[in-house]
Amino acid sequence: MNFQPLSLHQIPQSLEGKVSLVTGSTSGIGLGIARSLAAAGSAIVLNGFGKPEDIAEVQARTIAEFGVEVRYSPADLSKAAAAADLIAMTLDTFGRLDILVNNAGIQYVAPLEVFPADKWDMILAINLSSAFHTTRAALPSMRRYNFGRIINIASAHGLVASPFKSAYVAAKHGIVGLTKVTALETAESNITCNAICPGYVYTPLVEAQIEGQAKAHNIPREQVIRDVLLAQQPSKRFASVEELGALSVFLASDAASSITGVALPVDGGWTAH
Numbered sequence: 174m175n176f177q178p179l180s181l182h183q184i185p186q187s188l189e190g191k192v193s194l195v196t197g198s199t200s201g202i203g204l205g206i207a208r209s210l211a212a213a214g215s216a217i218v219l220n221g222f223g224k225p226e227d228i229a230e231v232q233a234r235t236i237a238e239f240g241v242e243v244r245y246s247p248a249d250l251s252k253a254a255a256a257a258d259l260i261a262m263t264l265d266t267f268g269r270l271d272i273l274v275n276n277a278g279i280q281y282v283a284p285l286e287v288f289p290a291d292k293w294d295m296i297l298a299i300n301l302s303s304a305f306h307t308t309r310a311a312l313p314s315m316r317r318y319n320f321g322r323i324i325n326i327a328s329a330h331g332l333v334a335s336p337f338k339s340a341y342v343a344a345k346h347g348i349v350g351l352t353k354v355t356a357l358e359t360a361e362s363n364i365t366c367n368a369i370c371p372g373y374v375y376t377p378l379v380e381a382q383i384e385g386q387a388k389a390h391n392i393p394r395e396q397v398i399r400d401v402l403l404a405q406q407p408s409k410r411f412a413s414v415e416e417l418g419a420l421s422v423f424l425a426s427d428a429a430s431s432i433t434g435v436a437l438p439v440d441g442g443w444t445a446h
């Protein structure tokens with residue numbers, strides 16, 4: 174057997190010529206992933222809410238730093254039609270979509286008996302259904318090019334539960350299931366679909382949770398971070414958006430072409446318990 178291992182610089186992680194769409198990429202994890210994909214050479218479609226001047230600044234900085242095309246769409250992914258329109262806009266602009274990162278997500282925390290039904294519907298729509306709508310709209314183009322990478326940002330809460338997060342936990346378990354079905358239906362077309370399951374990452378979403386719990390229990394925010402959030406994670410630290418970006422670049426690359434249907438925890442050991 175004449176097996177020559179690849180040297181490190183031969184491992185194919187360049188995404189030049191590829192087109193990526195990252196939903197919910199105006200802040201936090203999505204922004205980190207979008208910038209990492211851009212750094213690897215992919216054109217980018219940003220999506221999400223935010224101040225127009227902040228979004229324009231991110232767009233200009235990413236173009237200047239990495240020399241790739243960067244577009245933006247404010248599509249509201251709580252609406253099914255907007256998710257399909259976002260894919261159509263990407264295909265109209267670039268003619269293809271190679272890498273789809275379903276990242277947009279929100280959270281709401283309340284006991285089941287008083288969990289507002291409209292919050293349940295909204296969380297399921299943004300965190301789960303939007304990935305169904307974008308994925309089904311993106312697949313025909315991916316099949317045509319015989320290449321696709323779908324990365325669903327689930328959560329450690331897609332693998333284990335916590336009280337008071339009924340809609341979030343249900344949506345995240347749902348997206349892990351959707352990931353596996355997508356992988357099974359696309360594997361023969363050189364399309365992979367994987368879920369990343371982060372533990373706690375310090376972003377505006379987590380900051381809101383810290384503030385909420387500090388207020389509810391009348392304790393300092395440092396105590397919430399130490400005794401509530403990071404108490405779950407044996408690493409005792411937040412993961413960074415850069416770590417999630419690097420993992421996404423790897424999953425999008427040719428090096429990961431046999432990895433599909435996986436739900437990969439990036440949680441400092443939380444779900445190993």
Ligand code: NAD
Nearest residue numbers: 197198199200201202221222250251278328373374376378
């Ligand atoms: P964030 O609040 O910083 O970012 C959320 C993004 O989603 C923003 O760009 C926002 O504009 C966008 N968004 C919200 N509603 C939208 C809608 N209706 N249509 C389009 N875009 C919308 O949050 P984050 O922490 O970066 O979370 C990103 C993803 O990672 C979410 O799916 C979240 O559940 C998941 N996640 C986060 C953590 C964490 O610790 N931060 C852990 C596990 C999983």
